[in-house]
Amino acid sequence: MPSQITVTVNGTPVRVPSGATVAVAMVIAGQACRTSVSGEPRGPLCGMGICFECRVAIGGIPHCRSCQVLCEQGMQVTTEN
Amino acid sequence: MTREAQQHFEILVIGGGPAGMSAAARAAERGARVGIVDDNFRLGGQIWRGEPDDSRSDDAKKTEASQWADRVRTSGVTALCGLRVVHQPAPRVLLAENLDGFCELTYDKLVLATGAREKFLPFPGWTLPNVMGAGGLQAMVKCGLPIRGKRVVVAGTGPLLLAVASYLRKHGAEIAVICEQASWSDLAKLGLALFSCPEKIIPALQLKRDLAGVPFAANSWPLAAHGQQALESVTISRAGKGEKISCDYLACGFHLIPNIELPLLLGCAVNNGYVQVDDFQTTTVPSVFCAGEPTSIGGVELALIEGQIAGLAAAGHGMEAQALFGKRRKARRFARSLDRTFRLRPELRSLPSSDTFVCRCEDVSYSRLRQHSSWRAAKLHTRCGMGPCQGRVCGSATQFLFNWNTDSVRPPVFPARVETLAAIPSRSQLQSSEVTGGES
Numbered sequence: 001m002p003s004q005i006t007v008t009v010n011g012t013p014v015r016v017p018s019g020a021t022v023a024v025a026m027v028i029a030g031q032a033c034r035t036s037v038s039g040e041p042r043g044p045l046c047g048m049g050i051c052f053e054c055r056v057a058i059g060g061i062p063h064c065r066s067c068q069v070l071c072e073q074g075m076q077v078t079t080e081n
Numbered sequence: 082m083t084r085e086a087q088q089h090f091e092i093l094v095i096g097g098g099p100a101g102m103s104a105a106a107r108a109a110e111r112g113a114r115v116g117i118v119d120d121n122f123r124l125g126g127q128i129w130r131g132e133p134d135d136s137r138s139d140d141a142k143k144t145e146a147s148q149w150a151d152r153v154r155t156s157g158v159t160a161l162c163g164l165r166v167v168h169q170p171a172p173r174v175l176l177a178e179n180l181d182g183f184c185e186l187t188y189d190k191l192v193l194a195t196g197a198r199e200k201f202l203p204f205p206g207w208t209l210p211n212v213m214g215a216g217g218l219q220a221m222v223k224c225g226l227p228i229r230g231k232r233v234v235v236a237g238t239g240p241l242l243l244a245v246a247s248y249l250r251k252h253g254a255e256i257a258v259i260c261e262q263a264s265w266s267d268l269a270k271l272g273l274a275l276f277s278c279p280e281k282i283i284p285a286l287q288l289k290r291d292l293a294g295v296p297f298a299a300n301s302w303p304l305a306a307h308g309q310q311a312l313e314s315v316t317i318s319r320a321g322k323g324e325k326i327s328c329d330y331l332a333c334g335f336h337l338i339p340n341i342e343l344p345l346l347l348g349c350a351v352n353n354g355y356v357q358v359d360d361f362q363t364t365t366v367p368s369v370f371c372a373g374e375p376t377s378i379g380g381v382e383l384a385l386i387e388g389q390i391a392g393l394a395a396a397g398h399g400m401e402a403q404a405l406f407g408k409r410r411k412a413r414r415f416a417r418s419l420d421r422t423f424r425l426r427p428e429l430r431s432l433p434s435s436d437t438f439v440c441r442c443e444d445v446s447y448s449r450l451r452q453h454s455s456w457r458a459a460k461l462h463t464r465c466g467m468g469p470c471q472g473r474v475c476g477s478a479t480q481f482l483f484n485w486n487t488d489s490v491r492p493p494v495f496p497a498r499v500e501t502l503a504a505i506p507s508r509s510q511l512q513s514s515e516v517t518g519g520e521s
Contacts, residue, residue: 020225
């Protein structure tokens with residue numbers, strides 16, 4: 001298994017350690033996961049699937065909690081704005 | 082998963098942390114057909130997340146986590162990971178979903194081992210990216226977040242702060258300071274309580290060694306987090322004075338609160354926020370057991386004892402379970418001293434400013450909430466607690482800030498897809514037609 005894999009975040013490739021969650025990819029990419037209802041950038045808070053702050057669209061499926069999903073090579077992640 | 086798949090287990094365990102794993106293993110080792118469900122992508126819970134799988138090394142070197150993982154595997158427990166329970170459409174039936182679909186799980190006996198989550202308190206700037214829970218940042222690092230060379234402020238309260246600081250430091254982080262809101266005198270009392278639990282002294286000394294040279298402040302808490310698009314610095318209160326510290330991450334949690342949403346949904350009685358259980362970990366609902374943090378925040382040792390008792394009792398081996406009662410009594414005593422030590426000080430109620438968002442899902446500010454007299458009124462008028470986390474974050478915060486009672490749940494206990502929910506009426510129609518003898 002390669003030690004690094006590549007996913008894309010809003011079209012930009014991001015290299016992450018294999019076994020990383022999508023939430024980790026978002027923080028490595030320096031991208032907020034979502035924009036709050038009043039327009040604030042938000043990122044992961046609880047890291048365990050409770051707070052829903054880290055939700056993104058993964059492979060076109062909206063509202064995925066990125067901390068609960070492992071990165072796969074070529075996975076396409078888009079932020080929800 | 083195929084849609085509308087149904088699986089039956091003699092004993093179904095919800096939650097794959099230490100309590101759930103020990104319950105499942107002990108029950109399966111006595112011959113029961115056992116299933117264990119967890120929302121995460123692998124077993125272990127939050128505390129054993131990311132433990133190396135050293136199943137090939139010899140027994141002496143194995144960690145407690147891998148020993149229990151082995152026992153779950155070899156006893157034939159069916160592990161269903163990445164699956165979360167959202168509803169109970171009928172007695173002894175649970176509806177669960179994953180990324181691909183949903184299924185129904187049925188059982189004779191149920192063990193709830195739903196664990197705990199971090200308690201978060203609002204302060205200005207706490208919604209900035211890179212302000213995370215203490216356990217939250219640790220979980221992210223266990224899931225691959227590079228932390229080497231990063232500067233971290235660890236703040237809040239509870240034994241988790243030290244464990245997290247030690248873990249992050251081992252992985253190359255620079256811990257700028259650990260801010261513990263508890264007082265030195267309360268911490269000293271806890272230190273004395275350690276002497277009644279010799280098995281906790283060695284890990285405590287180990288932690289002390291791991292954290293040598295890291296600044297630790299008692300009577301200290303975060304006042305504000307600052308940054309534009311993400312965190313840049315934190316102002317803490319130390320010795321009564323504000324102090325600004327630049328950092329990459331703020332790891333901040335105020336001890337733990339039990340996950341009691343599912344027990345509440347099933348009708349289990351709750352006392353002071355904890356699920357009520359008898360000596361055999363049975364809840365007030367027949368055939369439903371509960372073990373671990375939902376019954377009291379006592380850490381991994383108590384969770385393992387309670388899990389084993391629940392698993393054995395559910396499998397009909399109550400006599401064997403009784404052998405563990407003495408150990409449990411001692412571990413519970415220590416849990417109570419943790420509760421006392423890490424009680425939140427009243428000053429923390431004045432942390433939020435009027436425009437600080439308390440409900441992060443719906444961006445409801447402190448000043449808007451202050452106008453209401455109850456959780457229900459606040460929900461109706463402001464949408465506080467009505468977002469996807471369903472009040473899991475802001476509920477405990479408002480409990481502390483305003484003394485609101487937030488112990489109420491409605492199905493589904495997690496946001497669920499429409500097609501999952503659509504399965505519910507068809508089932509109840511089916512049952513009513515069975516009851517009435519069917520309508521042709």
